[in-house]
Amino acid sequence: MTLQEQEMSSSTSAEVADNKPRSRSQRTISVGENNNQVNRKASTHQDQGERKLIGIDGKWYDITTFIPHHPGGDIIKHFIGRDATAVFHSFHERDVLKHRKPVGDFELDEDPATEAFRQLQKFFIENGYFETSMLWYAGKFAITFCLLALSFLCVIASEKWYVHYLGAFFLASFWHQCGFFMHDFMHTQGFHKAKIDRWLGTFFGTVCLGVSGSWWREEHFSHHALTNTVNPETKWSDPQAHEAIFAQNERLFPLHNSLFEYYAIKVQHITFLPTCILFGRVAIILDSFREEKNVREWVAFVIHWTWICLLLSFLPSWYECLVFYSMAAIFEGVLHIQLLISHYCKPFYLENDICTTQNWYRMQVISNINIVNPVWMDWFHGGLNFHIEHHLFPLMPRHNYRKANKHVKHVCKELGITFDECTWSEAVIRTIQHLKKMSTHFSLNPN
Numbered sequence: 001m002t003l004q005e006q007e008m009s010s011s012t013s014a015e016v017a018d019n020k021p022r023s024r025s026q027r028t029i030s031v032g033e034n035n036n037q038v039n040r041k042a043s044t045h046q047d048q049g050e051r052k053l054i055g056i057d058g059k060w061y062d063i064t065t066f067i068p069h070h071p072g073g074d075i076i077k078h079f080i081g082r083d084a085t086a087v088f089h090s091f092h093e094r095d096v097l098k099h100r101k102p103v104g105d106f107e108l109d110e111d112p113a114t115e116a117f118r119q120l121q122k123f124f125i126e127n128g129y130f131e132t133s134m135l136w137y138a139g140k141f142a143i144t145f146c147l148l149a150l151s152f153l154c155v156i157a158s159e160k161w162y163v164h165y166l167g168a169f170f171l172a173s174f175w176h177q178c179g180f181f182m183h184d185f186m187h188t189q190g191f192h193k194a195k196i197d198r199w200l201g202t203f204f205g206t207v208c209l210g211v212s213g214s215w216w217r218e219e220h221f222s223h224h225a226l227t228n229t230v231n232p233e234t235k236w237s238d239p240q241a242h243e244a245i246f247a248q249n250e251r252l253f254p255l256h257n258s259l260f261e262y263y264a265i266k267v268q269h270i271t272f273l274p275t276c277i278l279f280g281r282v283a284i285i286l287d288s289f290r291e292e293k294n295v296r297e298w299v300a301f302v303i304h305w306t307w308i309c310l311l312l313s314f315l316p317s318w319y320e321c322l323v324f325y326s327m328a329a330i331f332e333g334v335l336h337i338q339l340l341i342s343h344y345c346k347p348f349y350l351e352n353d354i355c356t357t358q359n360w361y362r363m364q365v366i367s368n369i370n371i372v373n374p375v376w377m378d379w380f381h382g383g384l385n386f387h388i389e390h391h392l393f394p395l396m397p398r399h400n401y402r403k404a405n406k407h408v409k410h411v412c413k414e415l416g417i418t419f420d421e422c423t424w425s426e427a428v429i430r431t432i433q434h435l436k437k438m439s440t441h442f443s444l445n446p447n
């Protein structure tokens with residue numbers, strides 16, 4: 001039986017199963033870039049009724065009433081009618097489909113990347129790569145809270161202004177590390193229990209760092225599921241990629257249409273670093289609380305400002321308070337550069353292609369850069385120097401990425417997918433050069 005015939009026969013069984021007429025398409029398409037070229041057939045599902053179906057492991061599931069209750073949030077909506085096997089497995093450790101009955105079948109993606117990365121995930125699970133070392137975290141917490149204690153010590157125990165400003169540096173380092181803890185716990189990398197991990201995520205994100213953890217979680221899942229992806233029809237884009245003042249890919253150009261954006265994008269290669277450093281912290285705090293409705297986040301935000309005010313109250317003047325806070329915010333700005341350089345100069349995708357013509361695992365490898373650094377520098381990147389490993393397996397605790405790296409590289413080599421890695425300074429230079437190139441291409445009216 002040919003694949004087309006198999007598809008037709010499974011289509012018939014699906015129609016029998018849910019008793020509704022529908023059409024399904026399967027296309028042979030050439031996708032990818034350079035050595036990442038591959039031919040594959042894509043399964044999509046256009047349900048003609050009200051029902052919303054999602055494809056996982058060759059089966060269609062009806063998620064119509066489940067969508068508002070999905071613990072992973074609204075991102076699930078973007079995969080309606082698609083074979084979401086890869087993205088689904090990347091985000092779920094438990095068998096969350098146990099109690100769900102499929103309503104039909106489809107032919108699984110024939111791209112070898114899907115099977116290869118699924119096998120790799122199984123290998124990682126069986127060999128304990130998804131297990132969290134509490135001892136490792138205990139050590140990290142101890143060091144991080146020492147940074148906070150040092151910051152208090154500098155402002156309380158000395159009257160010298162330069163010791164106070166050293167305290168600002170320690171405060172920034174504390175925020176920087178808390179940002180990574182928020183990231184880990186919102187990915188349930190800590191206890192692998194959504195409830196406990198979310199509380200810890202809010203503690204590190206909102207109480208310690210001052211950024212709404214819940215807002216960040218929702219945004220971050222979209223960033224993960226649809227990395228470097230744009231939908232020009234809905235004007236939607238990967239939230240981490242879409243900034244009013246940067247257009248790092250032609251696919252983002254149609255999302256910018258004001259004169260302000262035009263002038264900002266024309267100088268984006270010059271403003272990129274200063275903007276991240278000077279305004280990164282303030283921008284993310286304002287963004288995260290602009291539409292925040294979660295009471296828990298607001299309570300946590302008040303607690304954040306209570307301890308910040310307590311710390312500032314030990315300084316002798318308003319002027320020193322202002323300089324101290326500004327310096328801490330600027331030092332912490334490095335985090336915002338770190339968040340962007342792993343993606344900004346990488347290829348972009350159209351949302352409609354993801355999980356239809358563009359294999360999700362390949363897209364993850366291609367849209368990421370790993371930062372090469374010695375093991376003792378992993379703390380500085382919060383383990384996210386292994387960005388490719390993280391995007392493929394976001395539930396894996398970060399202390400296992402270095403171990404996982406050689407296996408991921410091996411699979412990429414076998415599949416012929418370029419594994420992009422460079423040093424931090426190279427990644428910064430590549431990003432600036434790329435922004436410059438894009439700024440010269442950009443025009444408000446591309447036609």
Ligand code: HEM
Nearest residue numbers: 061071072075076079084087091094096187188194221225
């Ligand atoms: C029928 C399909 C699905 C079901 C039943 C389902 C169910 C769940 C459940 C129960 C959780 C909580 C996990 C836990 O407590 O261990 C979860 C988390 C999540 N789901 Fe789904 N899900 C489905 C499909 C999807 C799809 C297609 C996506 C695609 C993006 C997705 C993205 C997520 C994310 C991002 C999380 C949070 C993961 C984390 O905590 O790090 N889910 N889902």
